[in-house]
Amino acid sequence: MNVAMDAAGFLRAALGGALIGAAASLYLLTRGAPAGVSSIVGDALEKGSPGRRDAFAFVGGLVVAGLLGGIFVPSLRAVAPVASLPALAVAGLLVGFGTRLGSGCTSGHGVCGLSRFSLRSLIATLTFMFVAGVMTYAIVHGGNGS
């Protein structure tokens, strides 16, 4: 197998992951709930949801992190999408619908759920990783000889 990664990338990935784990822990410690981004965005969209303002605060924190990142690390703004705009729109619809139907995404199932050894989250994580892997294979290696 071909592996494309250097030592600096390995460190950044692990450090970034540790920060994500710390953020999820801060959220659990203060709010008492898993920091699943799709569920929190879902709460923010739901009129009359009791946690709506907190959900907005969390989403606001994510957006401000991005704003600051874009200002201090301009290269982040130059990151190119891997799909066309119509494909991004279709993907967004599927990600929005699927994460609500499946009760979670990479953070809710992949980080928070696996951290408490939830079998549901393990099944969900294996499912979305496998399906995304098959999709990726079809897109990258399956084209009409291109």
Next chain:
Amino acid sequence: MSRIATFAAGLLFGVGLLVSGMTDPNRVRGFLDVAGAWDPSLAFVMGGALLVHAAAYRWITRLGRPLLADRFHIPTRTSIDGRLVAGAAIFGVGWGLSGICPGPAVVNLGVGASGAAIFALAGVVGMLAYSAWASRSGAG
């Protein structure tokens, strides 16, 4: 107080995503494309997050109650049902197509990354479509 803590958690989560490189869909695709030049970054991101959070989870849930809420709201469902698997599979199709999952989608809105707005808007439409469908079918 609760809002400030929640905002701080979101900010830290976003910084973690940016540091990890996972807001770049090219890196996510590099991970998902195991048949190409495989980029294992995402596995290290999840490993780092799980090491920290699995340990903290055990400590925090022993406190009896969270600091700024009445009680813990930990999901209690254990059923492996069609909704869980179908939802994860639909999400997987979208994730594979775009290399973007919900956390990076929101952070990239702030970054102003190309295509971020259209993805986020479509994501919101998808979530609202789910809510409408769930309330109509009585499932949610």
